[in-house]
Amino acid sequence: MTHSSARSAIAGSAFALAALFAGSALADGVVNIYSYRQPDLIKPVLDAFTAETGIKTEVLFLDKGLEDRILAEGTNSPADVILTVDIARLNNAKEKGVTQALDDATINANLPAEYRDPEGHWFGVTKRARVVYASKDRVTNDALTYASLADPKWKGKICIRSGQHDYNVALIAAAIGHWGAEKTETWLTGIKANLARKPEGGDRDQAKAIAAGECDIALGNTYYVGLMQTNEKDPEQKDWAAAIKVLFPTFENGGTHVNISGAALAKNAPNRDNAVKLIQFLSSHKAQQIYAEQVFEYPVEPGLEPSEIVKSFGTLTADTLPLSEIAKNRKAASEMVDRVGVDDGPSS
Amino acid sequence: MATGGHVAGNDRVAGAAALAVRAPRRSGSLALTLAVSAVVLLPVISLALIALSGSGSDWPHLARNVLPGAVRTTLALLTLVAFLSASIGVATAWLVVAYDFPLRRTLSWALVLPLAVPPYLAAYAFAEFFHFAGPVQGAIRALFGFQTARDYWFPDVRSTGGCALVLSLVLYPYVYLTSRIVFLMQGRNIADVARTLGARPAKVFWRVLLPVARPAIAAGVALVLMETINDVGASEYLGVRTLTFAIFATWLNRGSLEGAAQLAMVLLLVVLALLLLEQWARRRQRFHSGRATQMRAHPPRKALDGVRGWTMTATVALPMLLGFGIPLYAFSRYSLRRLDDFVSPELGTALYHSVLTAGVTALVTVAVALLLLNGMRLARSPAVTALTRLASIGYAMPGTIMALGLLFALARFDNTLDAFAREHLGLSTGLLLTGSIAAVVMACSIRFIALAESSVRSGLEKLPPHLDEAARSLGRTPSASAVHVLLPLLKPAILTAGVLVFVDTVKELSATILLRPFGFNTLATSVYEDASRAVVEDAGPAALLIILTALVPVVLLSRALAEDRDTSV
Numbered sequence: 001m002t003h004s005s006a007r008s009a010i011a012g013s014a015f016a017l018a019a020l021f022a023g024s025a026l027a028d029g030v031v032n033i034y035s036y037r038q039p040d041l042i043k044p045v046l047d048a049f050t051a052e053t054g055i056k057t058e059v060l061f062l063d064k065g066l067e068d069r070i071l072a073e074g075t076n077s078p079a080d081v082i083l084t085v086d087i088a089r090l091n092n093a094k095e096k097g098v099t100q101a102l103d104d105a106t107i108n109a110n111l112p113a114e115y116r117d118p119e120g121h122w123f124g125v126t127k128r129a130r131v132v133y134a135s136k137d138r139v140t141n142d143a144l145t146y147a148s149l150a151d152p153k154w155k156g157k158i159c160i161r162s163g164q165h166d167y168n169v170a171l172i173a174a175a176i177g178h179w180g181a182e183k184t185e186t187w188l189t190g191i192k193a194n195l196a197r198k199p200e201g202g203d204r205d206q207a208k209a210i211a212a213g214e215c216d217i218a219l220g221n222t223y224y225v226g227l228m229q230t231n232e233k234d235p236e237q238k239d240w241a242a243a244i245k246v247l248f249p250t251f252e253n254g255g256t257h258v259n260i261s262g263a264a265l266a267k268n269a270p271n272r273d274n275a276v277k278l279i280q281f282l283s284s285h286k287a288q289q290i291y292a293e294q295v296f297e298y299p300v301e302p303g304l305e306p307s308e309i310v311k312s313f314g315t316l317t318a319d320t321l322p323l324s325e326i327a328k329n330r331k332a333a334s335e336m337v338d339r340v341g342v343d344d345g346p347s348s
Numbered sequence: 349m350a351t352g353g354h355v356a357g358n359d360r361v362a363g364a365a366a367l368a369v370r371a372p373r374r375s376g377s378l379a380l381t382l383a384v385s386a387v388v389l390l391p392v393i394s395l396a397l398i399a400l401s402g403s404g405s406d407w408p409h410l411a412r413n414v415l416p417g418a419v420r421t422t423l424a425l426l427t428l429v430a431f432l433s434a435s436i437g438v439a440t441a442w443l444v445v446a447y448d449f450p451l452r453r454t455l456s457w458a459l460v461l462p463l464a465v466p467p468y469l470a471a472y473a474f475a476e477f478f479h480f481a482g483p484v485q486g487a488i489r490a491l492f493g494f495q496t497a498r499d500y501w502f503p504d505v506r507s508t509g510g511c512a513l514v515l516s517l518v519l520y521p522y523v524y525l526t527s528r529i530v531f532l533m534q535g536r537n538i539a540d541v542a543r544t545l546g547a548r549p550a551k552v553f554w555r556v557l558l559p560v561a562r563p564a565i566a567a568g569v570a571l572v573l574m575e576t577i578n579d580v581g582a583s584e585y586l587g588v589r590t591l592t593f594a595i596f597a598t599w600l601n602r603g604s605l606e607g608a609a610q611l612a613m614v615l616l617l618v619v620l621a622l623l624l625l626e627q628w629a630r631r632r633q634r635f636h637s638g639r640a641t642q643m644r645a646h647p648p649r650k651a652l653d654g655v656r657g658w659t660m661t662a663t664v665a666l667p668m669l670l671g672f673g674i675p676l677y678a679f680s681r682y683s684l685r686r687l688d689d690f691v692s693p694e695l696g697t698a699l700y701h702s703v704l705t706a707g708v709t710a711l712v713t714v715a716v717a718l719l720l721l722n723g724m725r726l727a728r729s730p731a732v733t734a735l736t737r738l739a740s741i742g743y744a745m746p747g748t749i750m751a752l753g754l755l756f757a758l759a760r761f762d763n764t765l766d767a768f769a770r771e772h773l774g775l776s777t778g779l780l781l782t783g784s785i786a787a788v789v790m791a792c793s794i795r796f797i798a799l800a801e802s803s804v805r806s807g808l809e810k811l812p813p814h815l816d817e818a819a820r821s822l823g824r825t826p827s828a829s830a831v832h833v834l835l836p837l838l839k840p841a842i843l844t845a846g847v848l849v850f851v852d853t854v855k856e857l858s859a860t861i862l863l864r865p866f867g868f869n870t871l872a873t874s875v876y877e878d879a880s881r882a883v884v885e886d887a888g889p890a891a892l893l894i895i896l897t898a899l900v901p902v903v904l905l906s907r908a909l910a911e912d913r914d915t916s917v
Contacts, residue, residue, distance in 0.1 A: 032866065038877055058866045061877055064600060064748050065755075065862050072759035076766055076779050078866065092603055162587070164597045200506045200587035201475075212480035233685050234885045236481065334601035338413040343589050 150190025226296030402606025437523025468581025682888025807841025
């Protein structure tokens with residue numbers, strides 16, 4: 001066996017191994033997506049993308065550590081596009097250096113400047129408002145501010161999910177942006193004192209608790225109400241949705257807190273062209289409509305109406321605080337939740 | 349280690365020639381043990397490096413606002429779970445062994461069933477079952493005419509106590525399995541002696557059997573507690589803020605992986621304490637090993653008939669009905685509304701992936717456990733023993749954190765190999781391990797090596813220590829005598845180890861979800877994809893399949909154990 005044939009034998013078997021393990025992730029006509037968003041929620045949009053472009057999508061759903069995985073994989077990372085909810089997550093991906101800047105005329109024209117990174121590292125594709133679910137029977141006054149949630153008149157009547165959840169941390173970060181840390185901490189302490197029970201479950205569980213009479217108001221995202229109202233398989237969720245109404249609290253001199261779900265181009269995207277096509281598609285009218293109609297989120301496309309169900313909740317006046325401000329206050333907000341002891345519940 | 353000294357002494361007498369032949373083999377097995385331990389400890393080392401790279405700037409906040417509460421909650425949870433699972437496990441094991449009542453034989457294996465239910469699924473099911481809108485509270489309201497939740501008091505599952513109960517109800521089988529074997533085999537002689545001296549059954553239990561079973565109970569409880577520490581799903585869902593929860597808040601909400609790794613090191617101290625405790629409890633286990641297994645007499649079971657018998661049946665069945673029945677009920681109910689999902693190709697693929705991963709992991713893990721234990725036996729050095737025991741540490745680490753440590757280590761290996769291959773062979777190997785299921789299998793093996801090691805070791809300790817020495821004195825090499833003499837005798841223990849690892853891998857979620865390659869869904873990850881969207885209902889079919897998949901080997905094992913007992917006893 002000559003030297004070169006040994007070498008090609010090794011090379012051949014190594015290649016065979018690599019092909020065996022790597023699967024189709026590097027083939028042409030594919031875009032690899034690392035997603036914090038659940039596959040079911042993005043499937044309608046991705047299917048439409050494949051139908052239009054012929055590019056197949058491969059999704060890896062992760063619940064934690066997505067940025068760290070891409071970081072560890074380094075230059076060999078198969079990730080092309082990162083999909084995630086929450087501005088802080090998008091910002092974190094940028095700060096960890098797992099994204100790359102993208103300056104694309106189509107995308108920039110589709111998306112308003114306030115919903116994308118000034119340097120092009122992330123792009124918001126949907127909006128969700130953090131609102132109040134209120135009992136139809138027991139809550140009569142519909143005018144509400146975020147500040148008034150700390151009013152002692154709500155003592156024992158508020159339900160929330162964990163204060164450390166992304167959605168609540170972002171809301172508190174927005175409050176810090178409006179009021180400063182000191183006033184926000186007083187406010188958060190007031191909310192903790194008003195809790196009906198220890199924070200638990202997800203947003204839907206808060207609606208369920210209102211239906212069960214455990215509390216009168218709760219914090220929740222808008223699209224869950226639409227998903228509950230249309231849940232054919234588990235009709236009891238329709239009862240939960242029927243027990244509540246959606247109120248849009250506001251910050252003084254601002255509006256209702258809005259968070260985004262977004263996309264970013266991965267730093268070492270092996271299928272860069274396809275990745276750009278996907279982000280272009282997500283910002284397009286077609287995708288925005290799917291998001292609005294099937295997932296009950298607010299489209300970011302200016303002038304495009306949300307679904308009828310979402311419109312029935314009332315009119316959203318989105319807060320004007322820049323998203324970058326919310327991302328910046330995330331750490332302070334998370335530490336505040338610990339300091340105040342929100343997750344310990346009302347008693348301690 | 350009295351026997352260790354004894355053997356070492358023999359070796360010295362055996363002369364220089366034999367020593368010269370054996371020494372390289374010794375160092376070979378030592379090197380093997382070291383290599384295996386290094387791989388097993390890889391995630392821990394990797395995490396320690398991450399922890400050391402941090403500045404410690406998170407600590408003022410953690411020490412003031414997080415640690416006191418988190419440590420208190422964690423210790424409270426561990427104490428409650430230890431007490432509850434030990435009580436349930438020991439009580440059921442004793443009743444099944446000492447009394448005869450209707451359905452006893454069925455219950456003696458059915459009590460293992462809750463092991464098939466992952467704690468996070470049990471938490472969903474219990475929260476649902478005992479919720480205001482669930483069947484229990486509904487019945488109470490109908491019975492007493494209550495209208496709203498404010499009319500009456502009902503204990504909340506979503507509390508430290510509730511979480512402890514849920515965890516104990518699905519984890520007690522570890523204690524049941526370990527203590528039942530002792531009640532059946534080990535304690536027989538002593539119990540018989542006590543009985544012939546006139547002690548009543550209750551006294552025999554408290555004064556004789558319980559002390560004798562202590563090491564086995566401790567071993568079972570240690571496994572339960574390690575499962576409790578690594579649990580994230582159940583405690584997070586039930587709103588119990590443990591140390592593990594604090595790790596995730598630090599990592600994800602404050603963007604500090606280093607701070608999270610440092611907290612994980614604190615958690616490891618708790619785990620080390622547990623391992624030492626288990627070691628301490630096992631230290632006198634040798635005292636009752638030996639010939640007990642050769643006894644052939646039937647145990648004198650006290651027969652209970654009529655009402656008393658059926659009351660006993662109900663009592664013994666209760667933990668199984670709660671720990672297995674409630675989750676089965678809850679997920680069957682969801683599944684009935686989604687029968688068409690059962691024939692979906694996605695679910696079939698997920699089932700195949702789960703069985704594949706679990707099968708490969710079981711094989712690898714048991715093989716590694718055997719290698720480690722054999723190395724430990726042959727080397728007889730405290731350092732190797734300590735290293736082997738340390739390998740169990742992966743079992744108690746939160747899966748995501750452990751997987752993260754492994755990810756960084758493996759990815760570095762992959763990228764180095766790739767760079768090498770590009771330079772010298774002109775091709776790319778890509779992400780060889782982290783891009784394939786190899787990473788998942790490795791993570792699960794590292795996590796569950798403790799299970800395999802502990803059950804094989806139990807089997808090993810029950811064997812007389814001179815067996816393979818006899819073979820070796822007849823000229824067999826240490827390895828050959830291990831393969832030809834010990835392996836066949838260890839078959840039941842090896843089988844148990846394999847089944848436990850298989851079942852736990854099917855249930856494993858957090859490491860799998862982080863390390864899996866593209867498009868690789870297991871039953872557990874598809875459940876999680878639904879559950880994380882707050883639609884546990886959609887997870888019904890997959891959850892039910894997890895329980896059923898885990899059930900098959902559990903039933904096979906417990907039946908095998910039952911037959912084994914009935915023929916040999």
